[in-house]
Amino acid sequence: MQILTTAAGLQAYTERARQTGKRVGLVPTMGALHAGHLQLVRAARADCDEVIASLFVNPTQFNSAEDFRLYPRLPEADAALLAPVGCTALFVPSVDEIYPRPTVLRFDFGALEQVMEGAHRPGHFNGVATVVSKLFHLARPHRAYFGQKDWQQVAVIRQLVADLSFDLEIVACPTIREADGLAMSSRNLRLDAEARAVAPLLHRVLVAAAAEVRQGILPAQVRASAASALASEPLVTPEYFEVADAQTLQPLSEYAAGRDVVLCLAAHLGGVRLIDNVVVAA
Ligand SMILES: Nc1ncnc2c1ncn2[C@@H]1O[C@H](COP(=O)(O)OP(=O)(O)OP(=O)(O)O)[C@@H](O)[C@H]1O
Ligand SMILES: CC(C)(CO)[C@@H](O)C(=O)[O-]
Numbered sequence: 001m002q003i004l005t006t007a008a009g010l011q012a013y014t015e016r017a018r019q020t021g022k023r024v025g026l027v028p029t030m031g032a033l034h035a036g037h038l039q040l041v042r043a044a045r046a047d048c049d050e051v052i053a054s055l056f057v058n059p060t061q062f063n064s065a066e067d068f069r070l071y072p073r074l075p076e077a078d079a080a081l082l083a084p085v086g087c088t089a090l091f092v093p094s095v096d097e098i099y100p101r102p103t104v105l106r107f108d109f110g111a112l113e114q115v116m117e118g119a120h121r122p123g124h125f126n127g128v129a130t131v132v133s134k135l136f137h138l139a140r141p142h143r144a145y146f147g148q149k150d151w152q153q154v155a156v157i158r159q160l161v162a163d164l165s166f167d168l169e170i171v172a173c174p175t176i177r178e179a180d181g182l183a184m185s186s187r188n189l190r191l192d193a194e195a196r197a198v199a200p201l202l203h204r205v206l207v208a209a210a211a212e213v214r215q216g217i218l219p220a221q222v223r224a225s226a227a228s229a230l231a232s233e234p235l236v237t238p239e240y241f242e243v244a245d246a247q248t249l250q251p252l253s254e255y256a257a258g259r260d261v262v263l264c265l266a267a268h269l270g271g272v273r274l275i276d277n278v279v280v281a282a
């Protein structure tokens with residue numbers, strides 16, 4: 001596995017690969033890798049000749065300096081995990097390499113980002129779109145792999161690809177969970193034992209809400225039951241729980257035939273903010 005640290009190095013590496021007829025897959029990450037990330041690399045490996053993973057804790061997508069400072073950083077352990085699952089090159093740039101000067105780019109994803117993560121983390125999707133656009137321009141992958149754990153992020157990136165005519169395919173991979181249902185997340189490393197013990201509640205609440213949606217219970221009632229289940233655990237501070245259209249992400253007041261529903265939540269546990277979602281197929 002080749003280690004690339006410069007933008008020019010990444011460009012040259014993938015340009016060579018394309019010129020020799022290879023298909024290039026890109027797996028953008030912020031590191032502190034777990035089985036959810038490795039699944040993305042394996043999926044890329046199954047489709048592509050070259051798999052580039054990036055490790056970059058992107059400062060422009062953090063809306064809390066504390067969250068950025070405390071984000072887990074384990075580059076050596078990450079590199080050791082990537083090679084055995086078929087990653088052919090690892091891009092680990094410095095902040096100056098990605099942002100040689102402060103960026104003035106501004107993205108507006110309209111209604112897609114006026115809800116959930118976009119509403120609760122002002123500027124977050126602007127930072128995600130900025131760094132993902134840079135990675136797409138530098139690596140020019142045939143395919144890029146993202147996790148459904150960040151459902152809204154996938155929707156925003158699909159919109160970005162369509163609006164900027166990036167010539168690539170987005171592949172969304174399912175959420176990988178711990179045995180007790182907790183969605184794998186780099187931030188889980190920051191949970192203390194007490195918070196970790198109650199964290200599976202988030203997935204249980206989503207599963208119970210999904211069952212209610214399948215029974216036709218209206219969104220307002222589903223939101224109310226979820227809110228009361230989350231409130232029953234003093235260690236959990238809910239930020240939002242939403243019943244939304246899975247494509248437009250707009251909150252629902254009733255269900256529409258043929259439209260998938262996504263249930264999304266964000267909550268704080270002992271100072272750590274986690275998100276999760278489940279999709280209920282129409
Ligand atoms: N449990 C998971 N299952 C599938 N994909 C995941 C999972 N966790 C993260 N991913 C995906 O991995 C990619 C990189 O995510 P990132 O590096 O932010 O990891 P993370 O675990 O989501 O960290 P955090 O949620 O703490 O930011 C994203 O496309 C994300 O959706
Ligand atoms: C896509 C991404 C790597 C951009 O920094 C990040 O938002 C993430 O890890 O999901």
Ligand code: BAL
Pocket residue numbers: 030061062150
């Ligand atoms: N996986 C989403 C990255 C973030 O929380 O900033």
